[in-house]
Amino acid sequence: MNDNLAHPFPRAGWRNALGGLLLAATASLAHAPASAQGYAGLGTEAEGFALPSPETNFSFPRDHGPHPDFRIEWWYLTANLSGEDGNEYGIQWTLFRSALQPGEADGWDSPQIWMGHAGLTTPDAHFVAERLARGGIGQAGVSAHPFEAWIDDWQMRQTGGSTATLGSLSLSARGEGFGYDLSLQSDGPLVFQGNDGYSVKSPDGQASYYYSQPFYRITGTLSLADGPVRVTGEGWLDREWSSQPLSETQDGWDWISLHLATGAKLMGFRLRDRAGEPFTSATWIDPDGTAFPYSDGHLSLTPLAASDVSGADIPTSWQVDLPDRALSVTLSALNPQSWMSTSFPYWEGPVMISGTHSGRGYLEMTGYGPE
Template sequence: MKVKALILFAGLLLITLLSGCDDKPEEEKGFAGLADDASSYAQVTLDRHFLFPDDHGPHDDFRIEWWYVTANLKDAEGQSFGVQWTLFRNALPRAKGLQGDGSGWSNRNLWMGHAAVTSRDDHFAAERYARGGVQQAGVTLAPLAAWIDDWSFTSQSANNDPLADMQLQASGPQFNYRLHLKATKPLVLQGTQGFSQKSEQGQASYYYSQPFFQADGSIEIDGKTYQVSGPAWLDREWSSQPLTDNQTGWDWFSLHLGDGTEVMLYRMRQRDGEPYLTGTWINADGSTEQLAAKDIELVPEDTTDVEGRDIPTRWSVKIPSKAVDITVEALNPQAWMNLQIPYWEGPVTLNGSHEGVGYLEMTGY
């Protein structure tokens, strides 16, 4: 929701392109159909115990899932850049009596990839689509590898933690990047031991992150190559119905504070009533504290006209119990993901009580 992100491609276009079905699907409820009935899929429950490395792989009984990487980078001259890489899996409803997910073109999984690079002056994004079962996209565990076509997120690790050493690459018509990501601290379970609630009605996802990556490598923008380094963040989520039909979209923050603290914040906007707020305070040693709505103040301070939409690109973020009082501002206010399912996604800078960098995703505007 690091979509990281939560951008689901269960919309009409992808169903038409990849499922081979000519029937018009029912009207979607909530943003991108994330509130549609999910009774035929597995459900998120509070009593689940995570198992690694298995949970790095796909969870085919759930409707939606993603592997989501963002990175805040600088070159030797101090120029700032952002990189995004996302692989989404969406499962079509299982036909009555069908066991498993089918082989070849009968496989029920649809895949989508998003990749982008952002600088102060430019923002370029690209997308890929694939049908499961034909080896065009997927996720394997030995070694850990997530891919769609030639975009990939692949483990190079020789120890028991496949996330300790990863290689990331993607390209589009006006950009490409290849980054090496290393982590020396354990991953983090978001919410209540990985159970991340998204509404007062109980909608939720399973959610973990690796917020302690350090990245280095190269990015190319419009034919010019930059050697870059900086912090990166992986989000992993899966669910079957993470939103209510009253929720119109979300604002998601991943923040790297200058003292080594990491912060994840969610603001789920609703048609009626106040937004649903949740978050996680991640100490520099990897220990966590869950943040409730009463602990968080997220207030848009300024908007930018982006593709005819008023997008909040400067925010006041306060966590009084942690003495956090910062302004979060977009590096490039025009970081619009102008894809089949459009949204805003880009790097941000932090100023005030704490300095730092991060990423912001905004959907449903």
């Protein structure tokens, strides 16, 4: 938190007031407990907000920036890393934007609310930090050209390469007991999920705009209690925005991003529905970036074993099958205790892949945990 900002509340009062605003905007954050109106309120009607259209018309670098007429948006990066110490690691860096109403305004009149999450996973520990901010006062935001996303001193910033594909980025975050400073270099194109970036989320047709940059090569340093660790690895950036992406009966999801040893990649998700069967979607990505979308029913995500995480049984081993690609693999969590104990808690951490294919990736699960 930047102490130089002129807040109308004392420090604790500022956090409490902002926390209340964030609770009022849970529909944008996708990590609150399930409700009667879809997971985290994401099934509520988006009156007054813009909605995605199947007639997608992306424009870059503009669309790397914010879309304040939509209720929900995020810049979401995960990375699988290998340390010079011989250990495997994972990091997450996410900036969420939530709108109390459509549009933007200056200063404290801005209806935009921001939340940052940072995580670092080791085989033996999981570190979490969270930042909150109100839009309009410079504490958090995103600029499209040159690209920069920030909240307080956490930054994701373009350092070179193609602006259209977010070619080169620097990434940094700090929290209690951990930090990281990383350089990212993409060696592939953007990938548009679903139908050219129009990602359907339910049989009722709810959808989001969704594209990814899954081709980052990463170098940098992790900061841990035992000292700095040099790392290398691969990263995956997701960009998504919408206003009502779920139906009112969908109460959570299981999402994967996999880097396969062949150079191919796979994105997939399963949206759990208390009124019926889960809804699935997937994208197979060839090493050259050619994408092949798969609609509901082609991908199978099946939990195999659960772990006691924060007092709840949460599946941390999964069977993943995509028969059209002869893929049948098991995902095993690097650290089953990868619980994001943030204002809106969820599970997120690196996984190792075995079976017909090898590799590593990331797993996110929402809607689990204590009520």
